[in-house]
Amino acid sequence: MNDASSRKTAAILTIGDELLSGRTRDANMHYLSGWLTERGVALKEARFVGDDQKDIVEALNALRAKFDYVFTSGGIGPTHDDITVDAIAVALGVPVIEHPKAIAMIKAWYSARGEEVTPARARMARTPQGAKLIDNPVSGAPGVMVDNVFVMAGVPRIFQGMLHAVEGEIERGAKLHSRAVMAAGLPESQIADQLRDIQSALKGVTLGSYPIDGDEKGVTIVARSETPATAEAAIVAVSAAMRALGHEPVLEDHRSGKVA
């Protein structure tokens, strides 16, 4: 995709054996991708690794050097398999401390519920040295911001809550506008030459071609541009090509909430 240099870049590192074993299907990457697109930030890469310190450190160091923002998902709970905070501290070369504000937040959360702060719960107050906290509106224990890394929970509801809490930390960029058109029954292989020509003729637009469940049921063409009029112009050209091939184009309502 053509990215304007003004747009910030991001990656997500998702951590958890259960995602690589097939037990759990991740939801956070997809949620984050739409959230960033709406804010004009380009998600450029996603990685998934298991609960292994070496793998987490290696992936985090690669991603934080390469992109403006790195979001991590998973591994910050109270149990033995929650090793993300330690791994991130190792990656950054800083010690893990008990964060004074975090332990206060956790104490307040549990005492309001008449429960004790056990050592396992206190563990969630550990952060890499120099970290700031991310509010957790769902379950009390905060996430962590350190350098350009946002360390967030894996449970989707908590991940989403934390994401909204870091809204103010993210620099918005030029939003990518997308327009889409679908033709039922048109194989993408029939319109491939026309797409190539339209892509070459128009500047500042990227065309994506997405067959519907194979090459024979139809195709959706998406035009992405920082300028809505350019995306529209591309879709007008694609629609004309679809009509010339004997297939009626069906425009997607771009206010439907479907992203880029």
Next chain:
Amino acid sequence: MNDASSRKTAAILTIGDELLSGRTRDANMHYLSGWLTERGVALKEARFVGDDQKDIVEALNALRAKFDYVFTSGGIGPTHDDITVDAIAVALGVPVIEHPKAIAMIKAWYSARGEEVTPARARMARTPQGAKLIDNPVSGAPGVMVDNVFVMAGVPRIFQGMLHAVEGEIERGAKLHSRAVMAAGLPESQIADQLRDIQSALKGVTLGSYPIDGDEKGVTIVARSETPATAEAAIVAVSAAMRALGHEPVLEDHRSGKVA
């Protein structure tokens, strides 16, 4: 996760702007993860990159050096945004050729349907030099095997068809058996110490703790081991700990088809 050295390792590289922009939610990583777990192969990493040759080359070279098998998903269709074959040839340092068997397969597929092999369709016969083909039972144009890389389509139905077609190429390993137990209303933070003790006491088992939508609605504990009896023993111990905390453990039927 503890992996026996006998088990082969794998990664998936998923390619497509639409997955990073939030338009499309990927399904292939999750499908592959379960498929590999059932065959005793350890999926160790997943990466997602956009339709960008440099990004694909860099990710592929990192993954193919590190793991026994690399599966790619996406970017092998007939349109201008399908750049995976070229990127893989660049990564391997070999030219792209028109594969004689592939072009014959594509001709046979389209002529059986009374359709022409346009240049766009012929493009799907291009492979890195030295590649073998992967049958595509859904839409004709084959996938590609080259070195330890399996190059497959992004459309889930085609991806799955190609995966079954490479069954014989994958060396099965010791299968990871999993057993799981759930306690409604038990916060994982209450059972964290007991889990740590059980994990330390039992060899050859990995315990995962997965809160149900936050820390207060309950928790599922999964024990993974190459020996079913070891996984069972861990779950018996976890169940006893749940009961001691006043929560009734509910065993998950391990024949339910839910994987590891």
